[in-house]
Amino acid sequence: MKTAFVYSDEFSRFDYGSSHPLKPIRLKLTYELIKSCGLLASPDPRVIEPHRARVEDLLAFHSKEYIEILQASNSGEPPAGAEAYGIGPGDNPAFPGMFDWSALIAGASIKAADLVDSGEAETAFNIAGGLHHARPFMASGFCYINDPVLAIMHLTARGRRVAYIDIDAHHGDGVQEAFYDSDRVLTISLHETGRMLFPGSGFEHETGSGAGKGYSVNIPLPPESDDELFVHAFRETVPLLVEIFKPDIVVSQLGVDTFVNDPLAHLNLTTNGFCEMVRMIKSLAPKWVALGGGGYDITNVARAWTLAWAIMNDVDASDNIPGAYLQQYAGAGFKSGKLRDEPFLVEGKRKVAMREEVDRVIGYIREKVLRMI
Numbered sequence: 001m002k003t004a005f006v007y008s009d010e011f012s013r014f015d016y017g018s019s020h021p022l023k024p025i026r027l028k029l030t031y032e033l034i035k036s037c038g039l040l041a042s043p044d045p046r047v048i049e050p051h052r053a054r055v056e057d058l059l060a061f062h063s064k065e066y067i068e069i070l071q072a073s074n075s076g077e078p079p080a081g082a083e084a085y086g087i088g089p090g091d092n093p094a095f096p097g098m099f100d101w102s103a104l105i106a107g108a109s110i111k112a113a114d115l116v117d118s119g120e121a122e123t124a125f126n127i128a129g130g131l132h133h134a135r136p137f138m139a140s141g142f143c144y145i146n147d148p149v150l151a152i153m154h155l156t157a158r159g160r161r162v163a164y165i166d167i168d169a170h171h172g173d174g175v176q177e178a179f180y181d182s183d184r185v186l187t188i189s190l191h192e193t194g195r196m197l198f199p200g201s202g203f204e205h206e207t208g209s210g211a212g213k214g215y216s217v218n219i220p221l222p223p224e225s226d227d228e229l230f231v232h233a234f235r236e237t238v239p240l241l242v243e244i245f246k247p248d249i250v251v252s253q254l255g256v257d258t259f260v261n262d263p264l265a266h267l268n269l270t271t272n273g274f275c276e277m278v279r280m281i282k283s284l285a286p287k288w289v290a291l292g293g294g295g296y297d298i299t300n301v302a303r304a305w306t307l308a309w310a311i312m313n314d315v316d317a318s319d320n321i322p323g324a325y326l327q328q329y330a331g332a333g334f335k336s337g338k339l340r341d342e343p344f345l346v347e348g349k350r351k352v353a354m355r356e357e358v359d360r361v362i363g364y365i366r367e368k369v370l371r372m373i
Contacts, residue, residue, distance in 0.1 A: 003313050006124055016142070050111045073094040108147070123290065133146070133170070170192070219365065270343065
């Protein structure tokens with residue numbers, strides 16, 4: 001099995017609430033588009049059904065007290081004191097099945113890691129994963145269980161060296177924090193600067209501590225950064241970092257809240273830049289665990305992750321979204337019948353200023369951080 005698509009229809013059964021920006025239905029939308037495009041048509045790739053992570057799996061990173069609060073909130077009615085654990089009105093609501101949802105996603109990411117590490121698959125993709133903000137003791141940024149951390153810990157427990165590459169609009173703070181003092185995990189996060197966006201961290205000077213000094217790498221990007229700047233920052237830093245670190249496995253978070261019209265960030269990525277970075281990750285990864293992430297325009301999510309899956313399978317997907325699919329999901333908001341976006345570039349003085357800032361950060365990484373590894 002070259003590639004494995006770890007998926008369950010259960011992913012989209014849960015609901016954060018009608019006003020919440022994270023819509024689990026985007027996962028079914030993505031799966032159905034991938035299937036409609038014929039990208040699951042042969043025996044290889046295979047769709048793998050995940051199981052919920054066990055409590056003991058979750059306790060590898062999260063505290064017992066926090067897991068008990070999540071379990072007690074599974075009815076949708078959080079117990080007294082849940083606010084201290086980040087659960088309540090706002091970003092991290094209690095909703096029916098929230099613990100079941102979180103445990104299933106974590107189980108899917110652990111399964112993806114196991115498939116790749118065991119050699120059953122070269123690449124495994126869990127589109128529901130990538131919930132990179134959760135902390136050991138609390139929920140954060142729509143994330144209750146930090147599945148990337150659990151997948152990475154599953155691999156490091158087996159002696160693997162892991163490079164984590166995160167291209168979500170938001171800094172992968174929970175993953176960075178988990179491995180900040182480790183030289184067994186290289187965390188790389190490209191994201192909109194924390195000066196403008198949650199969680200307010202991920203600056204280039206955050207480079208790790210103790211044995212992990214130099215193994216946390218952050219490339220903050222200015223608001224409005226487009227394909228050209230995002231790909232330039234990636235190309236000038238990530239391949240060299242991965243080459244020096246020499247991971248056994250790459251775990252990537254492929255959030256698409258970086259896109260032009262995403263409502264929760266201020267970046268200008270399109271499928272063009274996104275796919276270029278996915279291709280580079282594929283070329284860098286000896287083995288690859290791919291996770292989803294942010295993305296709050298659900299049509300961007302479906303199109304981008306369909307293209308990512310095509311790249312993982314060395315397939316040049318047709319640009320036309322099947323008409324039957326568009327008819328079935330007419331209410332989803334697709335703006336065209338195409339998988340790919342037209343190019344979008346910022347120009348003028350603003351672009352010059354952004355390029356200077358991106359080059360400054362690249363220079364910092366190449367001149368100071370690389371020397372620490």
